[in-house]
Amino acid sequence: MPRQQSLIFITNRSSTGALAEQIARADAFSLEIAATISKGLELLVERHFDVIVLDVQPSAKSLLDCLRTIVHDDPEAKVIVAVPADDVPSAVQALHHGAADVLVHPLSSQSLRRAIRSALGTAVKQSARLGSRNNQTLLEDNVTIVGQTQVMREVEHLIAKAAPTDATVLICGESGTGKELVARAIHLQSNRRKAAFVVVDCSSLVENLFESELFGHVKGSFTGATVTKHGRFELADGGTIFLDEIGQISPNLQGKLLRVLQEREITKVGSNQVVRVDVRVIAATNTQLQVAAAQGKFRRELFYRLHVVPILLPPLRERRADIPLLASHFLEKYRLVRRKKVQEISAKAMDRLMNYDWPGNVRELEHVIERAVVLAEAPIISPRNLTYFSLEEPASEELPADGRLRTMEKMHIQRALERFGGHRAKTAEYLGIDRKTLRAKMVKYGLSD
């Protein structure tokens, strides 16, 4: 069984704490939240965490001191630092003091989640290089592509054909359709599998630091560049670089990237020495890059360079026949992770899964099944255990798009049922209604089996 990955958030912002909980739940990470730096450092002395997120306001100095201590004490941990949007100096300093990634406020669950997954990806890759078999297995476990529909069989076929070549691949699909999964599968089926798979999230990198992140910089090339740093292209040498959300990069950087793809050479910031890199490029986008290129919003030459082998991942609602397979796959995964004796999904529950539209695609389905496994009291998952929400949902303080009382009442009852593990007497007591009324409302809203 893969080891559960661990996160710690050192943060005194309640909004970040809420995001942390959401992400840990969605990705089945173990989570600690420390509200002060000293509490955080105490926990770090006690045990190792795979990823540490530092988001403390307002003192930049204590943030950097804390970062230095962590990097010194646990060089294997990946540290993600959050800074205010206008604080470029702190961002630069953080990177030079060993942060794996820097995010700017306001934090979104998506950018944070990506940074964490990307940091975990590097952590896994590094341990794999050091010969840890468990982590290698973990990496491989995570790339099982489930799907029997014609369209998914074609995707598998394309992966198998493209993987052994060095061709650039452009993966397109809505959020949560499995773009990163496909990228990892290509890497693992290629001759580069023993080298690094480096993820670059083009949407979350700070514009001024992007070049230094990708190509590296030499010591003294700008304020804060206290050491020479390798860029991600160099880290991926011999392996694969995954440029996620490629549609988000600025025209200036598009030009720079184009040059690298043409020449396979990079130049570090502040240096005029050209370094050859042997890197396979896989890019992903959830926007219509072709349209953007046609409209002049994305450089055409770059689009053509990337569009060598295009792989299109259709949304889950267009391949519903894969839902039962995917649901069983996730059931098996979370049954083990959560140590629950849940064996199957009832016909009624499956019916619901088949008829839902899945705006968050496979990721949302995974999430729903994980919750169902956690909530299930019997060996069979029933409709009552299914709650739908995508990570992109507005934060709870905001008013939802659908504010009808009926919808709100349904959601409230659903949440209360979840909170009490489906226990009707406790839920009714909590809601201040009698059990009969609760039962009637559950029937009315389709919340009973």
Ligand SMILES: Nc1ncnc2c1ncn2[C@@H]1O[C@H](COP(=O)(O)OP(=O)(O)OP(=O)(O)O)[C@@H](O)[C@H]1O
């Ligand atoms: N066909 C599939 N079989 C098994 N698991 C899948 C499949 N597709 C996606 N997943 C799982 O769903 C989750 C989301 O997939 P992934 O991160 O690859 O999506 P994405 O397209 O990169 O999303 P985003 O655009 O939001 O970054 C992952 O946990 C992944 O393992």
Ligand SMILES: [Mg+2]
């Ligand atoms: Mg992705």
